[in-house]
Amino acid sequence: MKTQTISVGLVGFGMAGRTFHAPLIQASPSLELNAVVSRDPDRVRADLPAAEVLPKAAQLFARRDIDLVVIATPNETHFPLAKAALNAGKHVVIDKPFSVTASEARLLKAQADEAERLLSVFHNRRWDSDFLTLKSLIEDGTLGRVVSLESRFDRFRPQVTDRWRDRHQPGAGIWYDLGPHLLDQARELFGMPRAILxxxxxxxxxxEVDDDFLALLEYDHLRVTxxxxxxxxxxxxxxxxxxxxxxxxxxxxxxxxxxxxxxxRPTPGWGVxxxxGTLTLDKAGVEGDREETREAVALVSREAPVVPGDYTAYYDGIAETLxxxxxxxxxxxxxxxxMTLLETGLDSYRxxxxxKLKEGGSKLRRLHHR
Known part of the structure; x- marks a missing residue:
């Protein structure tokens, strides 16, 4: 791409498009949000007065000035919209999850590879502060060999809404809503598991749909919950x-x-x-004077060093790629x-x-034998 500013079109201005994608796109100096597809033009203009509002995604895809299309629509629309955008020669970012089936995701990947277009998924919680902190603690060996990880994302929402996520349709329910976040983080830390329950x-x-899940991932000498x-x-x-x-x-x-x-909106110091979190460590081990035969263990607790989160890193990275x-x-x-983990999890539930997954645990084995 010859220009130094990437022209972006956003499809969807609901919670994901309005809360995450629009402000983070605007925060990147190399991206320019020029058009939004929405059925509520007044809502868009209130937030983005300079952006053109279009009623149909096809109109956005037909625009030659749009380089990158961001799809922030209900999950079951990800595949047809991404396919159409790729057909129009656009680079594409899709809000998580990739699609509602792994087969659809594979088709989109093959299409993007053949067209030499960027295809990425907005797994923004790779840039959560707590996750980056944990990743640093694991990589620098502070916790030793990890044997157990529990990751929870709980809410108290007793009322069922009339939103698409609470309706009986493909891609609805909490497994497809929050599962991608937790699965992606586990995969980033330890690679693909050997099996899932x-x-x-x-x-x-x-x-009408699932609003609670428990997933177990099996690795060599490690259980992830x-x-x-x-x-x-x-x-x-x-x-x-x-x-x-x-x-x-x-x-x-x-x-x-x-x-x-x-x-x-993101500013200096954003993400702190x-x-x-709290680190509880073996005091003698920290000070380096533990005797292997000593039975008593003295523990010391302290605040963990915080690594700031940074959602802006995602779209800055997209710009660097393009x-x-x-x-x-x-x-x-x-x-x-x-997507493979989401589908294999559903197979396990049924x-x-x-x-078992065909291949799993390879990254974990490398971590344990460094």
């Missing part, structure tokens, strides 16, 4: 991680989503979580892995048993 529940009165629910009022740990050298426990969500919902050929911030291959 999923339990889904419909807990709220009048609910992923949970999400719409009926948890008491705060639960976002992360609880145990290793051979100690534990890391973090309460509270990364603040970036809350700030964006409140209308705040004011609620750091302008300078840098690797995408989220590759289509990694997003396809998440069959009521663990289901």
């Amino acid at each position: 999923l339990e889904l529940a419909t807990a709220r009165e009048g609910a 992923l949970q999400a629910s719409s009926l948890v009022a008491e705060p639960t740990p976002r992360f609880r991680v145990h290793g051979t050298s100690g534990s890391f426990v973090k309460y509270g969500l990364d603040p970036q989503e809350g700030w964006l919902k409140a209308g705040q 979580d004011a609620s750091p 302008l300078n050929g840098a690797p995408p911030p989220v590759t289509s291959e990694s997003a396809l892995d998440v 069959q009521g048993r663990w289901v």
